[in-house]
Structures are given as C-alpha cells and as structure tokens.
Amino acid sequence: MGFSGISPGSLILIFFIALLVFGPKRLESLGAELGNAMRRFKENFDGETASKKDPDA
Secondary structure, three states: OOHHHOOHHHHHHHHHHHHHHHOHHHHHHHHHHHHHHHHHHHHHHHHHHHHHHOOOO
C-alpha cells in the first residue's frame, strides 16, 4: 500500500499519462506553479495562526 491506498505502480502510471497529456515542458511549469501555490498557502496559513496567537501583531 502506498500513499492513501494508491500503489506505487498506479502513481507511475498516472505520471506517465499526465506526461503524455501535458508534455514535459507544461508538466514542469505545472509543478512549479503548484509548488509556488503551496508555499504561498503555507506562508499565509502560518501568518494567520501567528496573528491569532498574538493579537498585537
């Protein structure tokens, strides 16, 4: 059993299908956009929890 009940073989198959659909350059940019979005979400989430702990901030 892998991540959330998905086997590693299934993850590889999903990756290759995405590679065929989007192409290598678009897949690279999608990964970068996803990483940036996750980073911004985490920064905003951390900032919001810090402001809730310290009302003077």
